[in-house]
Amino acid sequence: MSIHERAGQIAQQKDLVNIPKLMSHYFSITPDVSIDAQRVCFGTSGHRGSSLKTSFNQQHILAITQAVVDYRASANILGPLYLGIDTHALSQAAFISAIEVLVANNVQVVVHKADGFTPTPVVSHSIINANRSSKLNGDELADGLIVTPSHNPPQDGGIKYNPPHGGPAEGEITQWIENRANQYLKDQLIGVNRIEFTQALTSPLIDQQDLITPYVEDLASVIDMEAIANANVRLGVDPLGGSGIHYWAKIAAYYGLDITLVNDSIDPSFSFMPLDKDGKIRMDCSSPFAMAGLLKQQEQFDLCVGNDPDYDRHGIVCPGFGLMNPNHFLAVAIDYLVTHRPDWSEALIIGKTLVSSAMIDKVCQQHGKTMSEVPVGFKWFVEGLGNATLAFGGEESAGAAFLRRDGSTWCTDKDGFILALLAAEILAVTGKSPSERYNELVGLHGESFYQRVDSPVEASKKAKFAGILKTSVNINTLGTEQLAGEKIVTVLTKAPGNGAEIGGIKVVTENAWFAARPSGTEALFKIYGESFISQEHLEQVIAEAQAIIDGLLS
Known part of the structure; x- marks a missing residue:
């Protein structure tokens, strides 16, 4: 686009x-x-x-x-x-x-x-x-x-x-x-x-x-608020005109934090918002265009955060680095949590959606953690978070939640507050911003190149694709044994973490993958791709993925 x-x-x-x-x-x-x-x-x-x-x-x-x-x-x-x-x-x-x-x-x-x-x-x-x-x-x-x-x-x-x-x-x-x-x-x-x-x-x-006070006063059970206060982290917050706007002052007062609300506007037309990449007003805290106002002020703070209107998503801005890719912050958050939550059981599982970055896989392997890969949708993490067998559940669209510091349940829906505050805790405890921490992961595991492409699709072709998924989809179905010069290792139509239908396909090689699925609510076909080789290799992955899907739907 x-x-x-x-x-x-x-x-x-x-x-x-x-x-x-x-x-x-x-x-x-x-x-x-x-x-x-x-x-x-x-x-x-x-x-x-x-x-x-x-x-x-x-x-x-x-x-x-x-x-x-x-x-x-x-x-x-x-x-x-x-x-x-x-x-x-x-x-x-x-x-x-x-x-x-x-x-x-x-x-x-x-x-x-x-x-x-x-x-x-x-x-x-x-x-x-x-x-x-x-x-x-x-x-x-x-x-x-x-x-x-x-x-x-x-x-x-x-x-x-x-x-x-x-x-x-x-x-x-x-x-x-x-x-x-x-x-x-x-x-x-x-x-x-x-x-x-x-x-x-x-x-x-x-x-x-x-409903504000009980939530605010309970935050210390999930985030090391004392560490943030002691480190005097200067936090800039843009609520993007959302429902959490009145929470930040209470959080600052209760825990003694240095929090500045850079935008206190509430306006149903959202006239204060910068336009998103397509020229529409959209309060997407993972978009550098929608977050342009906060990005202009990033050098005034140690860390900046933004959230969408219902506060189930998070956007993390690190001075000198800009807005973090949501996948990058998920990897950093998991890397930090599994090494800074001593009361968490070693048996706890890390959850990710199957279109999230494979950097998460590498982080879990690094720390010897079991990872559960599930279909798109936060609902797949609810049971594990509810019975406290899942330490963390995150999706590529900047939504995540995790357990309390003692290993018990905090919530079972995406929580933009705690992910924003976790970024501040990471900076306070390690002395490094989440972007700096991600660069360390790149040094260990290689650089990720990731992209999502949305293409218009007719209802008839969506129906045909659904029919294809009811059959046995494999390498022969794809008509090729290679993807962007690498041998295809596996073709998935069910999530390996729980065996649930993914509503699409995922094709994996040693250093890359793509996933393709139609939107459930729009006339769009979504293709996600990632390469640990290069941007050029990613573009080849996406191009070949589109050709494979076109072939299946023709």
């Missing part, structure tokens, strides 16, 4: 979404479930869409919330539901719609007091802690909903469900909710219980709590 001419520059008026129109469409436009694009569709991170495209409207949220209520009843989940919300314009409207349905169905709803924002990791952390207490006291189990489209553009909305394990819901659960919600839409919301928002607010079922 070519870089937009204004990528990295602050958005102009013409780039901004019409917020009044966006909100009007949410309440006034009715989706047509006979049109696929207007149906409820749960991808790897819940249902997402825009009211301007009739894919995220009031009826969607009413139907989805009632479907979640029905699922809770079928699974005998009777405890409170934690309701999170980010700073997107549609999030506020969807939050109201969700409360109207939840209260009408006699569900106790826990929200942050005074209409405050609640990030994804805080919801997960709250569920984990509540259910730990419930198991001790015999109380009913809690679960959660988070209203967020993550880093998506300002015109988008999203909602995702976290069951009592605290992490992203499994595919069978989201499919159940999706089917039920679409049936409600088809039946014109017959069976959806709802009361007026003003009435809901007076209900004792709405439990307004301070």
Whole structure:
């Protein structure tokens, strides 16, 4: 993809979404479930869409919330539901719609007091802690909903469900909710219980709590906050207008940290954002274009961090090096944690998605750690993090979580706060920035060259690819025994870590690999590639991967 001419520059008026129109469409436009694009569709991170495209409207949220209520009843989940919300314009409207349905169905709803924002990791952390207490006291189990489209553009909305394990819901659960919600839409919301928002607010079922303080005060159990304070690390933070914006001042005050919020703007149009590589406003903390504002200030601090609107992703900026590649920081984080958590069991496993860098494999081999490679999606790490057999779970898209310092569960969803603070801990304890630490790994294991390419694909070809995956895919299927001059070692359609279908293929040689999979929510085919030989070799890997996929789909 070519870089937009204004990528990295602050958005102009013409780039901004019409917020009044966006909100009007949410309440006034009715989706047509006979049109696929207007149906409820749960991808790897819940249902997402825009009211301007009739894919995220009031009826969607009413139907989805009632479907979640029905699922809770079928699974005998009777405890409170934690309701999170980010700073997107549609999030506020969807939050109201969700409360109207939840209260009408006699569900106790826990929200942050005074209409405050609640990030994804805080919801997960709250569920984990509540259910730990419930198991001790015999109380009913809690679960959660988070209203967020993550880093998506300002015109988008999203909602995702976290069951009592605290992490992203499994595919069978989201499919159940999706089917039920679409049936409600088809039946014109017959069976959806709802009361007026003003009435809901007076209900004792709405439990307004301070969700910030318990989370902040518990951070020392997962991060060495004392080390950061003692080293006087000067931390620059850009919340990118997200839901964690009010947490940093409390973190600084409670632990005595030197934290500067370089951007305290909250604006549903996100007019303060630099444009991403494609010229769109996107709060992607792994993009150097979206993070251009923070990058300009990097020399004023020892370390800079940014997060997306629901705070389940992290971006790490090291002075003199710039924004770290997410894969690089995952490798550094794992390398550090396995050598600086003495109370962690030697038997703990490290988890990675199969499109994450093989540098992680090399780090695990270096330290004698078992690595589990799973399909794309953080849901595959939930069980291991929940039962504390998985020390760390990370994905290439800058999302990760890990255990507390004593080896017990912290949360089971991605947590951008703790990854950002871990970067500060690494600097404080080692005296080296995460970028410097990564260069040391390169010296040990070689340099990684990594790329992801998205290509448009027709629905018919996606369907054909799905059919191919149902057969036995091997070297003969590919029509070649070599990739970029190296012998193909293995062809995978199932993840080696858990045997789950990966929804695509991964082809591996001694020094390189590529993975190819269609997007579950967009008309795109994604190809990931990595080489430990050279950039030119990586380009050859990608080119041959595209040729192989074209051949399979022709």
